[in-house]
Amino acid sequence: MLSPGTIYDHKRSYHSGEKPFVCDICGSSFSTNPILKKHKINIHTEGRPFPCDQCQYGAKSLELLRRHKLVHSGEKKFQCDDCGACFPRAATLKEHVLIHKDIWPHHCQFCPKRFKNIRQLRRHEEVHLDQYKYQCKVCGKRMRQVGNLNTHMRTHNGEKPYACDKCGKRFAHNVTRKQHMESCFGNMDMLPSTQNLLPLPLPIGLQFPSSAIDCTGPPQHRF
Structure with a gap:
C-alpha cells in the first residue's frame, strides 16, 4: 500500500x-x-568518476554505474507485453513501449519537434546548439542573435526602457508599450510619431552588467 x-x-x-x-x-x-x-x-556533474571494471565506460554516479553493469550481466528480466522483447532495465523497456504507441514525450527546447526517447532528443538538440550561440548566464536559455539575448535579459534585471508619452508608464518591450498607448490615446491617429517612440535611457542603477551575457559564437557583422 x-x-x-x-x-x-x-x-x-x-x-x-x-x-x-x-x-x-x-x-x-x-x-x-x-x-x-x-x-x-x-x-x-563534471567528469565520470565511477569507471566500469569491464569496459571503458565511466558513470557520473554509482546508480548509473549499477545500471550500466546490467549490460554485461546479460540479465534481461523486463519484457514487453506487445512484442516480447526483453531489456535489462525497466527504464529501457518504458522507452521501448512507446514504439507501439503514438506517444512522443520528449520536447525539443528549440523547436516543436518531439521524440520517443531522450537519446534521440539529445542528438537532435546538438544541431540547434551550433545555431543558438548566445547563452544567458542567469537561466541558461540560448538565443540565435545577441539582440534577442539583450531583450531576454530584461526578464531578469527588470529593465523597462520604453515609456508611454502620455502617462509615463514604462515597459520592457516596445510592442507592449504600443498596445498600452493605443488604449491610452484611444485613437491610432493621435499616437506620437515614431521619433518619439525611441527607448528612453535606462537609469544607471538598473543597467545589467555585460558579464551576464555569454557570447560563445563568432561576432556578427551587419553590412
Missing part, C-alpha cells in the same frame, strides 16, 4: 504541474527532489 507521501508526490509530479524544487545552479525547476538530484548529476 502506498504511503500518503508517495501519493502526494505522484499527484504533484503527474497531475498538478507544481515544481517547487529549483536547481541552484541553472534555475530549472522540478516536481520532486529525486528528479532534481538526477538533474544535477546528469547536467552539472
